[in-house]
Amino acid sequence: MEAYVKNIGGTWFGIACEKDRVAASTFGENESDVLESLRLSLKFQMPLRVSTLNSFSEGALSAMKNIHDGNGTTDYVPLSMERLPTYTQRVLRTVSQIPLGYVTSYGGVAEAIGGGARAVGNAMANNPFAPFVPCHRVVSASLGLGGYGGGLRTKFDLLRRERQGFVDPKQIFVENGTLTIFPVEFVLEHFEKTHGQSFF
DNA sequence: TGCAAACCATAAC
DNA sequence: GTTATGGTTTGCA
Numbered sequence: 001m002e003a004y005v006k007n008i009g010g011t012w013f014g015i016a017c018e019k020d021r022v023a024a025s026t027f028g029e030n031e032s033d034v035l036e037s038l039r040l041s042l043k044f045q046m047p048l049r050v051s052t053l054n055s056f057s058e059g060a061l062s063a064m065k066n067i068h069d070g071n072g073t074t075d076y077v078p079l080s081m082e083r084l085p086t087y088t089q090r091v092l093r094t095v096s097q098i099p100l101g102y103v104t105s106y107g108g109v110a111e112a113i114g115g116g117a118r119a120v121g122n123a124m125a126n127n128p129f130a131p132f133v134p135c136h137r138v139v140s141a142s143l144g145l146g147g148y149g150g151g152l153r154t155k156f157d158l159l160r161r162e163r164q165g166f167v168d169p170k171q172i173f174v175e176n177g178t179l180t181i182f183p184v185e186f187v188l189e190h191f192e193k194t195h196g197q198s199f200f
Numbered sequence: 201t202g203c204a205a206a207c208c209a210t211a212a213c
Numbered sequence: 214g215t216t217a218t219g220g221t222t223t224g225c226a
Contacts, residue, residue: 087219087221117218118209118210118217118218119219120209125208141211142211146209146210155209
């Protein structure tokens with residue numbers, strides 16, 4: 001398994017690949033944290049060797065940077081999820097359909113595809129594909145932030161950059177069900193109302 | 201393997 | 214604060 005890492009604009013981005021498919025992705029403040037996180041996602045099942053960038057990895061890392069900056073991406077980056085448990089795959093596919101500028105809740109995902117809110121939280125915690133699978137767009141039903149592997153500050157900053165000025169909730173269709181999504185502004189406003197500037 | 205218990209990025213009361 | 218909850222992981226034989 002090959003690893004590719006790059007610092008873009010002060011943030012380190014990293015992916016683990018098997019041929020031209022991404023098996024894990026992450027980003028963070030420094031290179032060693034990113035590599036460690038990739039190894040953890042892969043559960044050490046195979047050795048990871050850091051390789052020099054090629055055109056596939058350059059493209060994928062650049063797409064990550066765009067998502068990170070709140071611009072989303074129109075690039076299709078192939079993810080290899082087949083080793084993950086079935087339910088986890090379903091959750092990740094569903095979360096992938098939440099558009100830029102919207103969020104949903106753990107329970108909302110559960111209602112749409114079956115299972116429980118907590119099980120959805122489990123799947124999020126094991127998401128190896130941040131930020132391609134935008135688990136930062138899943139928050140608690142009370143509009144609190146919920147959790148985030150990279151830290152709540154990181155989740156909050158991602159959401160803040162994704163503001164689009166949407167005002168109404170809406171529904172999207174996923175698998176067999178319907179998923180209710182809310183403008184990200186709902187979360188940001190709730191955060192300000194309950195915590196102000198002094199949370200972090 | 202197989203099973204039970206523990207573990208949570210929850211939600212509803 | 215308490216309780217119900219469900220997929221995954223872990224431990225142990």
